[in-house]
Ligand SMILES: Nc1nc2c(c(=O)[nH]1)N[C@H]1C(S)=C(S)[C@@H](COP(=O)(O)OP(=O)(O)OC[C@H]3O[C@@H](n4cnc5c(=O)[nH]c(N)nc54)[C@H](O)[C@@H]3O)O[C@H]1N2
Ligand SMILES: Nc1nc2c(c(=O)[nH]1)N[C@H]1C(S)=C(S)[C@@H](COP(=O)(O)OP(=O)(O)OC[C@H]3O[C@@H](n4cnc5c(=O)[nH]c(N)nc54)[C@H](O)[C@@H]3O)O[C@H]1N2
């Protein structure tokens with residue numbers, strides 16, 4: 003039994019992992035850690051499905067090198083590391099250190115992150131190291147620094163529970179931070195007077211139980227919060243003492259807020275919400291002292307992201323609502339170690355231990371501490387610019403670690419092109435077949451979750467251990483080790499680390515070093531954790547920084563009303579609102595908004611392997627208002643093409659009135675390994691916030707058009723299928739099942755020989771039992787392959803979109819032996835027993851389908867989510883499907899009435 007931390011979102015839940023015993027060695031048990039402060043025993047479905055994602059299938063187990071023709075061969079670590087070091091040395095000698103860059107990730111452990119930053123900033127002497135946190139938290143970082151003088155999140159999750167009003171801005175908390183959402187809902191059940199407001203252009207699952215949803219126009223948040231600031235002032239809701247003694251800039255911030263249409267009508271117009279609703283929100287905020295404003299990517303990922311952040315913080319500073327229980331602005335982090343990355347200065351414009359690159363005294367402090375030969379003199383290139391520099395040849399060597407930029411950066415086709423032009427691309431990943439690793443010269447096998455050892459810090463500054471409880475597979479190594487080995491090969495001292503606790507110790511000591519000196523004081527201080535030996539490090543329990551002395555930790559910052567600008571005060575920042583950079587026009591009339599779905603993590607390299615997680619929303623999709631769909635001539639359930647000036651993709655249309663008019667929403671997850679053409683990053687405009695450099699992921703002008711196809715198909719196979727050249731269907735998506743892969747297909751033109759085509763696709767030239775119902779009069783083709791009663795494969799092709807029930811086929815593929823009735827069903831293309839069709843999965847934790855829930859509601863007259871839970875278990879574990887269950891209850895009620 004090992005206490006560790008979940009590798010997914012920034013909630014940072016404690017996990018207890020118990021490897022299987024002798025009878026079932028592969029059966030890893032995963033439970034929530036009841037003693038972890040973040041989750042107190044709970045886990046969401048992604049955490050609960052962790053055991054399904056640690057298998058070794060597809061893992062890269064030895065270093066890989068590719069030659070000029072793209073031929074890959076596995077090599078020894080020595081050879082791979084020598085190659086990386088030699089090429090880097092040559093490039094540096096010829097072109098200087100700025101020709102080398104690193105692109106790392108908030109999914110590295112703090113120790114990995116620390117070492118790679120030390121190498122780049124302290125020894126290579128460049129700051130060309132940026133991280134995917136640039137795409138995620140950098141606007142929050144920039145906003146915090148402007149407001150507080152340091153990148154600080156003062157509050158904690160308990161504040162959300164204690165607040166009387168929680169405003170969720172640009173955050174789909176129910177899906178993206180499910181355990182925080184559960185805690186919030188639990189606190190509301192205990193105190194029904196508590197209010198929850200969601201600010202989001204879409205009506206998301208998070209809105210389901212909110213008291214108010216403000217469907218603001220994309221990009222209009224600064225107007226909203228400037229309007230609020232003006233309202234607060236006009237209504238005398240100001241903490242004058244606090245503003246006078248502990249802040250600066252109030253007058254300037256107010257002047258700008260007022261100047262730019264602080265009036266209700268103007269704000270309502272700019273935000274596209276009714277005046278009455280706006281007034282109700284402002285009044286609620288004004289009269290509630292205990293307010294927490296949670297913000298996330300609807301705020302950060304914007305060309306005015308930093309201003310959005312400060313416009314929110316301004317309202318809290320003006321009313322003195324921070325630093326006490328139940329109040330404050332709260333930036334919720336995305337990745338498991340977004341916060342840890344900031345502690346070690348992972349961004350191209352920061353230095354280790356919350357010190358600043360552009361402060362000469364800070365640079366000197368770090369250089370002295372490291373005893374390094376040089377230190378970066380100026381900020382390096384931020385992610386989008388960094389890949390531009392790769393594209394135009396200024397950067398000639400790039401090492402990418404724990405991130406998949408060919409999928410996740412804006413203008414992603416250009417990113418791929420940049421990698422293809424680059425002399426040396428090194429990728430450290432768990433898998434050799436990610437869209438990014440596929441472009442690398444050298445691919446280094448990293449240890450993954452359950453194998454690696456180190457620390458992470460969550461949204462509430464809580465530092466916890468991630469521990470190894472599985473053996474290191476093959477020759478995979480920790481990322482810090484690979485970096486240290488290259489450093490040594492480059493002849494650098496200071497990288498003699500043998501175990502992660504040594505790195506952690508150095509990091510902790512640096513945080514304390516001269517922390518009390520004039521001009522050096524910073525809140526980030528974990529000196530109390532310095533000096534831990536391996537055993538002490540293993541015993542480390544979750545704690546919230548600052549930890550200046552052993553045993554002391556800090557659940558809440560700013561209680562002393564001291565901030566970290568030179569004068570110890572906070573700043574209100576004038577934020578003049580501005581519209582997103584690229585406006586819609588006749589050619590690209592719709593706004594593309596992108597984000598996450600409940601059961602997938604980013605580019606799906608891990609969650610895509612868990613059958614349980616694949617079942618909720620198995621196919622890439624585009625959400626659109628039904629009326630807008632009509633105007634575009636596209637139909638619900640059909641394939642559509644979405645195109646922008648930067649790129650295009652194909653996915654299935656889902657019409658929903660939850661999506662505002664003139665906009666579409668596309669999830670970020672699908673990559674080129676899982677689908678023919680569904681990388682939404684290819685479409686996203688590479689516009690960034692001028693201060694933070696964070697991309698405008700939530701706003702790209704696009705057009706939507708039909709993607710006509712002539713046939714549809716679903717194919718199940720026990721092994722991966724290869725679609726080659728002209729044989730490839732126009733559309734395919736690969737969905738992980740339990741012991742099989744399911745392919746949804748669609749193609750153009752007439753499939754001349756479906757028999758030949760499916761046989762060669764499935765690789766069954768001589769199959770023991772091949773049930774085939776050739777093409778019938780309606781043009782349907784059905785075939786299935788069995789061996790000793792077990793299904794090996796099946797293929798259903800049709801000119802119409804109606805194909806056999808997938809939940810039924812999933813079940814048949816789960817059987818060791820199919821029955822005679824099943825065989826009849828396979829030939830008919832439908833089950834002979836209608837009860838077999840449980841419908842699409844709603845509850846992933848217990849694999850409960852839509853039809854099962856609807857039947858239970860109808861048969862038992864259920865009217866509540868709790869009732870459904872008691873009856874069929876759905877919604878009783880992580881609870882994130884409860885909004886969908888509620889919708890089904892409503893659907894059943896309406897059907898009953900009709
Ligand atoms: N299931 C799941 N959970 C995750 C992740 C995952 O991949 N899958 N990733 C993690 C990571 S790294 C992150 S960063 C977080 C992100 O967590 P969230 O920020 O909650 O997630 P998103 O879906 O990116 O975006 C949030 C919302 O912003 C809204 N939005 C768009 N434009 C605007 C706007 O102009 N104003 C406002 N107010 N809202 C707007 C979108 O409609 C969307 O609903 O999730 C973390 N948790
Ligand atoms: N359109 C659009 N794009 C977005 C966003 C959006 O909202 N819209 N959101 C952005 C945000 S907030 C984020 S955080 C990014 C996330 O985007 P990415 O960081 O690109 O996504 P991941 O799939 O998490 O990539 C992590 C990679 O690291 C590998 N990996 C996992 N563990 C380890 C390890 O220990 N070591 C190593 N070396 N590798 C490991 C995984 O296999 C995977 O390939 O996407 C950004 N892109």
Ligand code: SF4
Pocket residue numbers: 008009010011012013014015041044045046047048049050179180181182
């Ligand atoms: S909320 Fe879910 S994904 Fe996030 S840390 Fe907790 S278990 Fe992991």
Ligand SMILES: [Mo]
Pocket residue numbers: 137138139336337
């Ligand atoms: Mo993120």
